[in-house]
Amino acid sequence: MGVKQRTKSLRAKNSQLSDTFYQLKVLKKGVEPGNGKGFAPFDQKLAGHNIQSLRPDGIEIFQLNIGKLCNQTCSHCHVDAGPDKRDEMMTREDLETCLEIIEKHKIPTVDITGGAPEMHSEFRWFVRECYKLGAEVMARCNLTIIVANKKYHDIPEFYRDHKVKVVSSLPHFSDKRTDSQRGDGVFGDSIKALKMLNEVGYGKEDSGLTLDLVYNPTGAYLPGSQATLEREFKRKLKRKFDVDFNNLYAITNQPISRFLEYLIHTDQYESYMEKLINAFNPSTVEGLMCKYTLSVSWDGYIYDCDFNQMLDLKVDAPGQHISEFDPETLAGRKIITGQHCYACTAGAGSSCGGEISE
């Protein structure tokens, strides 16, 4: 197995930040409601724009974090995934419960993430079952897993055969900037994997096979225009490597987990929060992913979004576990917000599908 370690997990480093309570404490630091000093609380910011609370609009995407095991340890990973996370994997029983929910409630899209979800022993079975149910399946593939071990080399064909929409992180078209975030050699292996995906039709016109890339800043700055970045990525990847893809999603780094550690370590936490808050854009609120997504953790708990999941902020509704799944009570819940939500409302906004408003 080719492991790419840029860093170690917060747990492996015995970092205080591996404790979600500590992360929330850091995020609350500097918040001084009402007096105009410090960082405005997110809810207060919303109220200033006549938005009292966030409520869900429905469940279009069922996002499942099926495990934290990964062949990479990226320096910004909000999941704190890595090769040491062998125990945090969704059980077959919980995956079966997820299938029942998808079927019963006709959820149109299943977004499978990790870790590297392909490393889960039940991954292929689960994708096949979702495909049989007629759900659109999205897999968040880190690319390098495809070339990490012989047993994953046929992933592109497997994805093609089950019409999986592939969403892959590639923070930059330069090897230096990509490797500085994701580990030495990640860029080269990612290009190899992209070529393998292209060979089976992904990213090619009229193939019906979608390959989207995810850009996120490789430092303490916000993403620029998604359209500009997409144009440049397409031009550079085509010219230098003859690689094609469909869309680029520009995603803002969340000030949580390993990225929070980086911000604190480099003394940029306050200036980054200032940037996020100053870039608050109320027009992004209606399109926030928490309004149409449910996020499920490896142990079957339900969250408003992937980021709330990583801060262990479970949905504010009775029945927080998939075994008690009740769409009616979930529909009436108030979405839990915090200072980290500023990352989704900054500039053009940010979601798992990239920019929210132009």
Next chain:
Amino acid sequence: MKKQYFNPDDLKKFGDITEHQKELGEKFFEYYGSVFKDGALTMREKSLIALAVAHTIQCPYCIDAFTTGSLENGSDEEEMMEAVHVAAAIRGGASLVFSVQMMDHAKKMSM
């Protein structure tokens, strides 16, 4: 308190220049905002031009602002350094081209 001409925090106060001349200040920011929108040139290209100019005029605020702006718009260090070399080449060339005047004058003054 540190005594220095350039304080990095002053960049955050750029908006305050409207204080004693609101109309002209606001007009400037409106113009500035329009200049940096995507047009015939992309925001990415404009940020690289601004970065090169920032080095030419040696404005530390502008260097900070457009290093960030270039990164935000997807440029990497290789591209940014090339942009600075363009500025350096023009700046150096502008000095060197005057050597024609020097040579002419020297010729005129010489036997």
